[in-house]
Amino acid sequence: MKTAFRWLLSAVFMVQIYVMMAVFGLVFAPWALVSPRGARMACRTYAGYVLWCARWMLGLRTEVRGPIPTEEVIIAAKHQSFLDILIIFHATPAAKFIMKRELLWTPIIGIYAKRLGCVPVNRGKKGNAIARMVKDVAAEFSDPGQLVIYPQGTRVAPGADKPYKIGTGVLYAALEQPCVPAATNVGLFWPRTGILRKPGLAVVEFLPSIAPGLERNAFMATLEEQVESHSDKLMQEAGFTRDGISQHG
Template sequence: MAAAIQWVRSLIFMIVIYAWMLILGIVFAPYALFTKRGALQACKTYARSTIWLASWMVGIRCEVRGNVPVDEVVIGAKHQSFLDIIMIFSAIPHGKFIMKRELLYTPVIGLYARRLGCIPVDRGRKGAAVAKMVKDVAKEFSEPGQLVIYPQGTRVAPGAKKPYKVGTAVLYEGLGFPCVPVATNAGVFWPRTGVMRKPGLAIVDFLDPIEPGVGRDQFLERLEDVIETRSNALMREVGFEPDGAH
């Protein structure tokens, strides 16, 4: 019975947050079309209100740990669910994301992604996509901000394994900014698919930056090690065994 009640609460929560996205998108649209500040304010409002709604509608409490970067950096983040996007964006002052190109054509999200300066990537073109991404990022960084990229390229379920791709290292080299790794356990409570949202403590943890100048192979190895090690620790902290013995 408890599980059924939680599923119903989760369904209501999902309806509410997507309806709220549409409402905010329409209300802020005139402001966002004329200034990036309007788009940023709309997205910050959505992120923070969604975190608040999650706390009392489905029992997901959100906690941000570590030193949140405020300067120009590349953020290499573990990506398990929509929730970690919301938590990271809510925490950093001027976030912009490397995102799959298809999202530009979705209602509301596409408009605001463009206005925030998010960088679309055609994931099917591989090498060509990486080269274009670097060019687009260099152009977009005429304005300061924190660039968020997911080194594994997609959402990865808690405990699942997926290789880290070279794109993060290319950006790290090309931009010359520090890279801040981010670990999370958000997918334990807000999974990639399905309706069910589980109560508990969702965490994103901003880790020590990797300063510029580290070689590409060493950088990728270090990035993967610190993100995976810390993400596994965060999952164990809330009772989920990433190796499957939970």
């Protein structure tokens, strides 16, 4: 009975946050179309609304740990679900994401992503995609902020292994900016697929920045070790271990 109620509550929660995405998008549209500040305010307000609803509807609390990046940096983050996007965007002053090019054609999301200066990438030919990504990021320098990239390229379930893509290392070398690794455990509560959402404490942790200038392979090794080890710690804190045994309910 308890599980069935959670499923129902999760379904209601998911339906209403997507309805409200459309509402927020339409209400803020006049301001967003004339000013990127309007688009950012719309998205930050929406993110705050979803985090608030998750807390009182689902018992799903969120927490940000570590120094929040406010300067012009790369944030290389573990990506487990839509929730970590919301937490990072709500916490940082000027986040813009490297995103799949197909999302530009998504109603509301695509329009706002353009206004925020998000950088679309093509998942096609690897070399061309990376070169285009660096070029497109450089074009956004007129509007500085925190550039968020997901080194594994997609959402990854807790405990699953997926290689880190070299594109993050190429970008790190090209931009010559500090890189802030970010760990998370959000996938334990808000999985990348399905409807069920669970109560608990979902955390995004910003880790000490990696200074520019490291050789690419050394950078990638450092980044992966930092993000994975700290994500494992956050998941263990919530009762999950990589062998699949979880105390979390």
